[in-house]
Amino acid sequence: MPFLSRLADGRSLLAIYVQPRSSRNGLVCIHDQAIKLALTSPPVDDAANKALISFFSSFFKIARQQVILYKGHQSRHKQVIIEGLSAEVIRERIMAEMDRKEVACK
Secondary structure, three states: OOOEEEOOOOOEEEEEEEEOOOOOOEEEEEEOOEEEEEOOOOOOOOHHHHHHHHHHHHHHOOOHHHEEEEEOOOOOEEEEEEOOOOHHHHHHHHHHHHHHHOOOOO
16 A cells, blocks of 8 residues: 555554644544544644644554654644554554545545
């Protein structure tokens, strides 16, 4: 999948497209080779970035320190490093959530 790649050190890199000020937090779909993530937080004072880290730590059931915002601190297009999980596990959990929703991306 283009939204997920493995770094040389074994960590996984996710490509994320953030939709701030949504009605609820959650994965939406695959959008332009990235995971579209809806967040209720506004893109002000780092609130959306903190919500992104909190969402993925909860979604993958890992510590917040294992979710690192690598690139895109002030952009909707972000890259997030996930530590402590294999790329296969990350892909399975994301695709299971996408299959459960069965939503077409706009």
